[in-house]
Amino acid sequence: MNRRKNRGKAAFWAIVIIVAAAIVGLLFMKKGGRGKEEQAKTVKVERMDIVEKALAVGSIVPRNEISVKSKVSGVVEKIFAEPGTRVFAGAALIEVKPNPTPIEIAEARRQVEFDKIDFDNAAKELERSKKLAAKGLISDKAYEDSDKRYRETALKLEMSKEKLALLEKGRALVAGREITSIVKSPISGYILEKNVNIGDPVVPLTSYQAGTVLMTIADMDSLLFKGTVDEIDVGKLEIGMKARIKVGALPGKSIMGTLERISLKAKEENSTRVFPVEISIDSVGTTILRAGYSANADIIVRKAEHVLGIPERVVYYRGDSTYVMVPGPGGSPKRAAVETGLSDAINVEIKSGLSEGDEVLEKPEKTI
Incomplete structure (x- = not known):
């Protein structure tokens, strides 16, 4: 009886092990199938525009x-x-x-009185000097000094009156012009x-x-974009470069501008060195801009139009060699050397090694 029970248990565990092995085998087969499918994915060499840009972060401000x-x-x-x-x-x-204090008003009035006394004395002195000069009893210089003092005291009195008028009324007439x-x-x-x-x-x-x-x-x-550029990109910039400005509050719209100033001195922002830049806005068209709008500007460093290109993710860089993998005879991968040009970090220009319409294999995904 015991032997039968032991045999039944052994058979049961044998079946469990066989089923488990079958499941694991199926999973590996599916995984291998997916790997082959992924390796077989391709991209085509196409004509495209590739633009190298430097990003500036800032805002719209009045000039x-x-x-x-x-x-x-x-x-x-x-x-x-x-x-x-x-x-x-x-x-x-x-x-x-x-809104002068009582002391300020009192001081201004007293100043007018003092200046009036000086003016009256200077007027009397000038009158005496005229009589004496007519009789030849004083020099020309003495007469000129009296005349000068008279004009100075007259001007001083006029200024103190104007100050008093401004304090009391908020307006005064100065040299024929109303000051309010x-x-x-x-x-x-x-x-x-x-x-x-x-x-x-x-x-x-x-x-x-x-x-x-x-x-x-x-x-x-007259508006400006004022922002900052990372120190990695600032060496590529030149005055006069065009920029496309995107305003956060106006999705889907962009404005063209021209780089007109690059700071010679960096500043620290969030533990990063950046350089201030200014971009003049060429034309806003029908777009309404407001002071303080946050914005980003893509400064166009270089541009290649209607050139052959592929996603840069499919390109291999090994030392001095650059290549891609293309489908070979029987579908097996084959290495093809290429010469690359301008890159925008997403797509890269292909100068030689591939033709329009050629297929390039995607890189296989890494599995853990």
Whole structure:
């Protein structure tokens, strides 16, 4: 009885081992079949355009962007234009109402009084000098000195009056020209930003302080692409090269430009050395560009048009030799030496060794 049981168990395990071996054999056969199929895949030699490019990453910016500031301290009283508005040079933007302290007003009034006294004294002295000069009792130089002092005190008095008028009223007449606290546009363009509201304090622009930025204005008819190029590619670039600019916010659209500046100094970005570049935009056509759009630019380094080419992935580089594998007699792979030309890292130009329409074997996939 035991013998029968042992024989049954042995038969069962024998069947299991045979089935397992059959499954493994089938898997290997399928795998081998797939390998042969993959090795048999080919690509054709075709005519194509191959472009070597250098990538620049950056954004669209105005060529001329100006921060508008006031030369008078005070508070914002009126705003005449809002962001997005097109203004012309000389247009009123903001009126700044002077907001002097009581001490500043008092000092300005006292200065006018002091200057008036100096002017009156100089006028009397000049009158005396005229009488004495008429009698020949003083020299010409003494008379000229009196006249000079009179004119200087008159000018000083006029300036102190103008300063007082600006502090009290926000406007004054200087040399026949009205000076006001209304800030005007220095250029024609679009208002990009408004940085103040009515009632906000304004610090004036002087030689020792930057002053409050009231608005930002830019000429949106003249735009630039400003970005950076990796140090690996910068040695290939030359001023005047064409570039195709792609804006992230405008998918499917591209704009042509011309490389006009390459920085002589690198800068560090994310542990990588890059060189700033500027590309002028040739024409936007009907495309509406906005300042600050992020963009990429493909700077065209070299271009080969309507040349024979194949995917670079099928090319073998071994030392000084370059070759591809082509179907040989009976379908067995055969080596064919080729001379390559321009590459865009995807396709490569074939200068010799293959003809249009020839088939080239794909490289077999590596299996683990």
